[in-house]
Amino acid sequence: MSVLSPRIKPSGPVANSLTSGQLPRFVELYVLLGAAIVTGLVMLLVGFSLVGWLCLTAVIYLVALAILSSVVENRRKATDRVIRGLVTVAFLLALIPLVSTLATVIVQGAGEISWSFITSVGAATFDPNTLTVTQTPGALQAIVGTLIITGIASLISIPIGLFTSIYLVEYAQPKQWLARTVTFLVDVMTGIPSIVAGLFAFSLFSIIVGPKAFSGFSASVALSVLMIPTVVRACEEMLRLVPGDLREASLALGVSKFSTIVKVVLPTAIAGLITGIMLAVARIIGETAPIFLAASFTDNFNANPFDGPMQTLPVLAYTGYAFPGKDIAASNASAWGAALLLVLLVVILNLIARVIARIFAPKGMR
CATH class of the missing domain: 1.10.3720.10 (MetI-like)
Structure with missing residues (x-):
């Protein structure tokens, strides 16, 4: 008659198989902020340019996210994060001209919009006394x-x-x-x-x-x-x-x-x-x-x-x-x-x- 040996419990902390090998939840945001800060410091040294700062931030963000995900997770998850990052960057780039156009129109036109402007007919009048x-x-x-x-x-x-x-x-x-x-x-x-x-x-x-x-x-x-x-x-x-x-x-x-x-x-x-x-x-x-x-x-x-x-x-x-x-x-x-x-x-x-x-x-x- 065999006696079952008791199961030996691991002495160290037990790793959760569901969360092991995963990056933190908001890692994309952290990497993006880090890329923006690093790019800003570099641009201050060589000369700041808004377009250059945005483009270089996007490149550093994608490269850093791919490397970090490959090391901690696996190649499949790294590819997924990079593709999602590309989609996010493309979305933000598409928003830039839209937001810029709306902001320009609102800033330039807000001072002119009034009830009299909407309800009045534009015209030019000549004053013969002052010749204006x-x-x-x-x-x-x-x-x-x-x-x-x-x-x-x-x-x-x-x-x-x-x-x-x-x-x-x-x-x-x-x-x-x-x-x-x-x-x-x-x-x-x-x-x-x-x-x-x-x-x-x-x-x-x-x-x-x-x-x-x-x-x-x-x-x-x-x-x-x-x-x-x-x-x-x-x-x-x-x-x-x-x-x-x-x-x-x-x-x-x-x-x-x-x-x-x-x-x-x-x-x-x-x-x-x-x-x-x-x-x-x-x-x-x-x-x-x-x-x-x-x-x-x-x-x-x-x-x-x-x-x-x-x-x-x-x-x-x-x-x-x-x-x-x-x-x-x-x-x-x-x-x-x-x-x-x-x-x-x-x-x-x-x-x-x-x-x-x-x-x-x-x-x-x-």
Whole structure:
């Protein structure tokens, strides 16, 4: 009869197999701070440069993280940490121009934004007694023109783009010649330069109306040429994400194809559709070249899109620098104010679109 020998317990501390061979939780942050400090000291010796400091910090961070992870952990984990570090660095580099642009626009335009600037029409008045020209800053005509031109372009583009995407996803066969032709034309239109769209609208209305046929409607037509392919592509991708089981279940219950699209497909994809449409609106609302060619610009208030030039916020920002008045500083300030108003307008439109998408989305997706 054998006697079982008692298990001998290790005398030293027991290592946890789940946490052994792992770096601390916030090691990436520690390595990044160390790389930034070391790079800063080096840059102080050779001459400081912000771009050089950021690039050298990223390189030292990735190299140090790879070496540290290879020593403590293993090669697989080291590769994973380096790839995640590259993704993080790429994300931070992508944020730099965005944050820099927003910061510049806010700093330069915040001092110009006021209630009088928003509700006043910019004009230059001449005083015959003192022989001086006083420039009154104002963006009311530009705000109204932007809303009118963008609204008309949206009314033209959204139905055409949405119906085209529904045709391509729900009705067209993959190898049908019409579907391939529409897809090819949409791809070609996506790459059209904005100034070409402006020249097209100006030439078209010059033939119909006559020379110098500047109008807000002409600018809307130019913007619709740019907006339609974006709406088609965005809505097409969102409709393709709707599961086919929902369509099959609806058709199996005897619901018609049209009712399935209206009551099942579109409500399911409503959030993505609105997001894609807002991306298209944001793409055209800041266009300058086509509006400058098709609608020109004016300091007078004009709310009639079918008669005479119209002013918009991007054109106001451009002309404030390209064609300043006698008071150059005031013109430049108005340009920065118009740029900030344009950013705020895009933010407000996106918030409204989010609210609408949340309201009309299916209950399970809210």
